[in-house]
Amino acid sequence: MAKYIICLGKSTLDRIWPVSELPASGGKYPASDYLELGGGMAATAAVAVARLGAKAAFYGRAGKDRAGQAMLEELAGYGVDVSQFRLFPGGRSSVSGILVDKEGERIIANFGGASIPDDAGWLQLDDVQNTTAVLVDVRWKEGGVAICSAARALGIPTVMDGEIANDDIFAALLPQVDHAIFSLPGLRSYGGGKISSHMQILQKVRSLGCRVAAVTMGAQGCLWIDEEGAHHQPAFGVQVVDTTGAGDVFHGAYALALAEGMDIPAAMRFASGVAALKCTRHGGRAGIPNREEVDRFLAQQTH
Numbered sequence: 001m002a003k004y005i006i007c008l009g010k011s012t013l014d015r016i017w018p019v020s021e022l023p024a025s026g027g028k029y030p031a032s033d034y035l036e037l038g039g040g041m042a043a044t045a046a047v048a049v050a051r052l053g054a055k056a057a058f059y060g061r062a063g064k065d066r067a068g069q070a071m072l073e074e075l076a077g078y079g080v081d082v083s084q085f086r087l088f089p090g091g092r093s094s095v096s097g098i099l100v101d102k103e104g105e106r107i108i109a110n111f112g113g114a115s116i117p118d119d120a121g122w123l124q125l126d127d128v129q130n131t132t133a134v135l136v137d138v139r140w141k142e143g144g145v146a147i148c149s150a151a152r153a154l155g156i157p158t159v160m161d162g163e164i165a166n167d168d169i170f171a172a173l174l175p176q177v178d179h180a181i182f183s184l185p186g187l188r189s190y191g192g193g194k195i196s197s198h199m200q201i202l203q204k205v206r207s208l209g210c211r212v213a214a215v216t217m218g219a220q221g222c223l224w225i226d227e228e229g230a231h232h233q234p235a236f237g238v239q240v241v242d243t244t245g246a247g248d249v250f251h252g253a254y255a256l257a258l259a260e261g262m263d264i265p266a267a268m269r270f271a272s273g274v275a276a277l278k279c280t281r282h283g284g285r286a287g288i289p290n291r292e293e294v295d296r297f298l299a300q301q302t303h
Contacts, residue, residue, distance in 0.1 A: 003259045004130055005049045007252065008059040008147050009042030009137030009161070011075070011085065012094035012110065013067040014284060016244065022101045029099075038074040039096060039284050041137035041161045044245045045252030048274065050079045051288045054256050057081035059123060059143060061116050063091030078285070084123060091116040104240040104279060112139075120146045132259035134158045135251055138165035138186075141172050148176035157258045161251045164189040174208045181214040181224075181254065183247050198223060199230060212264055216250055216275075218243070222268055233268040236276040236301060245284025250275040253294075273298045 017031035038044070042060065049056035058080050062068035064087040071093065076082050094113040100106050120142040128134065134151040136144035138161065148158045160173055162182030170190050174180060182190065182205075191201040198215055202225045205213035214224035221235040253274035257267035274294050281287030289297070 003054040003132050005133050005255050006057045006131050007042040007046035007135045008143050010040035010139035011043035011060045011071050012040040012096050014039035014096045016098045018100050022107050038071045041248045044248035046080045047078045047285045048249040048252030048288050049256050053291045059084040062087050063093040064089045067093035088116050100242050104243045118142050125150045133255040135255040137161040138169050141169045144173050159255045162186040179212040180205050180210045184217050187215045233272050238276045238280050240279045242282045243279050246275045246279050249278045
């Protein structure tokens with residue numbers, strides 16, 4: 001059966017300015033280029049899945065405006081199924097302004113969109129039975145709960161991209177998720193400053209029914225807890241050019257690895273390799289490697 005991943009959640013239009021160094025104060029700073037590209041956690045994860053050779057669908061919302069249409073067309077151009085990406089008349093799409101320095105670090109200003117309904121009743125969930133994994137981010141609680149509940153009932157693995165979010169979103173999503181993979185800011189957000197260590201927060205996540213609770217930490221690699229205990233996947237040493245979208249790409253690659261039947265350590269290593277290669281290139285999506293590049297890269301690495 002062909003691998004088919006549904007990614008539900010955020011899509012945004014990224015406007016990117018590469019600069020020599022990130023601003024430390026107000027002023028005017030020259031940029032070496034200007035890029036206008038689709039972004040967003042689940043949407044970029046869907047592109048990663050497609051770039052890696054599997055079938056991907058993006059389920060999401062945006063305004064029926066220039067930015068929304070540009071995002072839809074770009075996703076379709078990457079081969080992502082956008083039949084469940086709905087553009088709402090009168091809505092305003094999410095747009096980000098991103099400054100990227102020569103080391104690949106970023107400053108992001110995001111307008112999250114406006115006048116876009118939260119209701120998920122219009123989603124066609126019958127196709128969930130044909131999927132091999134489902135990925136959700138934390139930007140559409142109602143949609144995430146609906147699709148994860150449907151996937152759980154069918155025994156299809158679910159993955160959550162854990163970025164900074166309100167407590168009610170985590171409370172709704174985590175009990176429905178098999179694999180919760182946080183960014184470091186997202187994990188700290190969930191911990192609320194009340195729990196001291198990453199390990200304690202991950203153990204709390206596991207107690208809610210998640211099979212795997214993980215945190216990606218950039219150059220420090222990825223830490224996770226599963227039924228066999230705590231584990232660490234070191235980051236691969238690469239020349240970093242742009243970290244935009246690296247976490248999103250990690251999540252898409254991880255979901256695909258699960259769909260292919262990889263065990264958790266192999267899935268973490270695969271996702272880390274895909275994200276590392278992306279960081280060697282500019283652009284959140286333009287830098288995503290294909291499967292041949294990833295397999296060659298991982299074959300060259302020592303365990």
